[in-house]
Amino acid sequence: MLLVVSLGWAALQTGRFLLSPLLPTIIADLQITEATAGVALALFQGVYALSQYPGGEYSDRWTRATLIVPGLLVLVVGFVAFGFAWSLPAFVAAAAVVGLGKGLFAIPSRALLSDLFVRRRGRALGVYAAGTDVGGLLSSGLAVLALGYATWRTPFFPVAAVLAAVTVLYVLWSREGYRVGDASLDVGGTARRLVTSPQQRGTLLAFSLFYFMVGGFINFLPTYLAVSKGFSQGLASATFAIVFAVGLAVKPVAGGLGDRFSRRGIAVVGIGFAALSLGALVAAGSKPVVWVAVGLTAVGYKTGFPLADAIIMDDAPDGGMGADLGAARALFLGANALGPAYVGVVVTYANYAAAFGGLVVCLVVAAAILLYGERNGE
Template sequence: MLLVVALAWAAIQTGRFVLPPLLPEMRADLSLTLTQAGIVLTVFNAMYAVSQYPSGRLSDILTRATLIVPSLIVLVLGSLLIGSSTNYPLILIGAGVFGVGMGMYAIPSRALVSDLFVEHRGRALGILGAGADVGGGLAAGLAAVVLAIATWRTPFFPLAVALGGLAVLFVVWNTEPYAVERTRLGALETMRRLIATPGQRWALLAFILFYFMINGVLSFLPAYLREVKGFSPLLATVSYALLFALGIVVKPIAGGVSDRFPRRQVATAGMLVGAIALGVLLIAGSLVGVLIGIVLFAVGYKTQFPVVDALLMDAAPDGNMGGDLGAARTVFLGVGSLGPAFVGVTADRYNYTVAFAGLAVCLIVAAAILFWQGRQ
């Protein structure tokens, strides 16, 4: 089950990360401004965020499989809509549908893995998270091919086929029952539990800032490398792929380290490395300097994902693990979804450097919050 869930997550992330390297081509084809492109990516991230709490809570009350299978069907539909988009409204709708499907899948899949691997939760979540980096690497490879021989729409049709096939595999291998019944989500009770203490509230703020930063950087990094650093489309795509290649290694290691040492300290160290990396990226004037910045940034930000998930699951009651994780991620991903819009608007008004510098400040503040909490 870990294998099929991780493969599906990799396919989903392929769809998510194939757009940023192709953003200049999509903008040219659909006549989009940087602000409009940022809004498309923000719509995706916002829908990804808001669907996580209900899917997580329902997976607690019903079963994990009851949410996972429909999510894959929604993702197939979203892929087809994006690939068929011919104007700004249609790409917004396609991005929104894909975001809903991804949000429906994200929490039940994590909860299923957490159910299966209790004592090695951090490492198992790191392996699942590494699926995102496999998908990101595939996305970069697809983008490189597309830039050479096809259009930006091309990857989404085979992606729909792959997601449909993985849905079939999940149904074949799944041993959980499927359940459909009326239920109460209990959103207010869950939110009260999440913000019950000052420490929890500060931690949520830190993760909001982190996701605001990462959504902004990942959405526009290939375009930044092309338009500011002078990289060719192929070199920008390969540099983008480097993030995911490193993530395949970093995430399981970071998850395992967080099983042995305090998770907040591991997260703080990763954020500090990420902030330094953004500084290097902004001031680097050579290919080597930019690549060093990208490597450091990958190590810093990839550390966060299994650690953040494990922190939230550690604090959640057993009967509401999916709900608590979904609610927390809805909060910090919901606000964090504004990151691409921030970069698009700021780059339109000023430039990419100002936008990325603002994101670096967000990461420094987030690291400071976690460091301060760790001393309490």
Template structure:
């Protein structure tokens, strides 16, 4: 078995943070490249949501079948979080990152050419597998490069995913105006290739292929045996269930229940990520200076209250304002909690530990689109989204209880 690769370079991480440059030097180049990769992955996955009404019409999908496709993508994505993190700890971050981008090219290409629902499911599955190899090694790389400025780096990195959401909304609106929904995935493939080349050239790590003991039992015992981590995992799972449900069906919900036009619904979807990009950077910076657990609980309260307002509002103006405030609370949570978790993991297993937690909370969260779609088919979207308010409140309560203990 290969020894773990030390991804840190002499000019990347000084004890006082003076070598941790966010936009220049070795650390800055890699942070920007890996963040661009995360942004385009999010754009490619999230563009499915504003395109969903057109996809459903073209392929003849019910809300339940559409939800299943999204759950397949997110479920396989979740399944690979732990092994990708463990492999990146024992092989190299570069091996997993570039390999995942290669699979994504195949997956998005399949989505662009899928003539029927089964082919669309295959494309979604391959995208899920490729995406699953990327984010945990990416976050591990960010942690390798940054220590004193880790919160700021995570804020920038996670905010790139929100910029991808904004790009997804704009891309969907443009594509639907001039072409069919299939064309939306072609520019995604191009950018994925560019990022793969950049990481191949800039990252000093070697490519490493070897057999690795995944140590599932040891990792599970370490995470589940600690009550604090166990309850934080449940909290994050409730958050992930809400997040994946909202990003999967928000444009459809705004059109079906609030009477929005497709362009206005896509504007609301974009607002979710525009605000999120700013909120994550601010939350990451604030989280370096205050209690991360207290900040996490506070932003969950904001998200729950404003989602409740969104559900009951009838005025388009009030709905859009509620979406903005909801995004402020919802999107501020990940950089705060992920930095908090990384602080709690052993250095030599942080990628695998974070990956194991991500496998569980994203896997459980992947059930959200299916549950929301099935609830909408059986009842309506109002009931489905009302249940998400309860998920956020329960998540907040668990964070508070862990903090008090």
């Protein structure tokens, strides 16, 4: 199960991250502005965010498989739709469908791993989260090939085919049944659990700021490098791959350290380091310095993903783990959805330095909030 859900996550993240290096070409082909592209990506993230909580709570009440399999099927449909997106409305519709499928898959698959790996939850989630970086690396290579030999729509078809194969493997290997039960949602009870203590409220705010930064950074990094740093699209895509190569190594290590030491403490160090490195990226004037700054930024912020999920799961009751994680990630990803819209609007009316400088501030504040909660033990 660890293998198949991690493969599914890697495949869907490959398709999702294709949008970043292909974004300049998509903007030109569909004849839209950066602001419009940012809003379209925000819609994708918004649908993904809104589907987190229902997916999590229903997977607690029904079975994990009851949500995972439909989520994978919706993803297949969504990526095929990207391959046929010849207009802005079609592109937006495909983004919404992929966002829904990703939301249905994300929380039940994480909750499944948490059920199976209780004592090594951080390590298992780190391996799973590293699928994001596998997907990012693959997307960078596919984008280069698509830009050189095909169209921006072409690589979404093989992504859909891989997800279809993952669906078959999951159905064959899973021993869970499929059950649909009560469809009501205990929103109030879940919300009260999440904000019980000042430390939990601080954690939610800190990681919301963190996810906001990630949304803006990861969606616009290749375009930022091309526009502000003078990179070609191919070189920008290759530099984009550095983020994921680093994350592939960092996430399992960060998750394992979180199992042994303070998860919040490690997150403070990582997020603070990311703030310094992102500031250096904004100030960088040469390509070698840019490459180093991108790599160091990734070292810092990639620690946050397995730690955020594990912290929420640590505080959740056994019967409400999926609901709590889904609600928390809905908040995080709601903030994440605003990130690309923020960058797109600021770039349209100001510049990339101002937009990315604001993301540095978000990281500094997030690290400060986590540090305060850790030191005061609230």
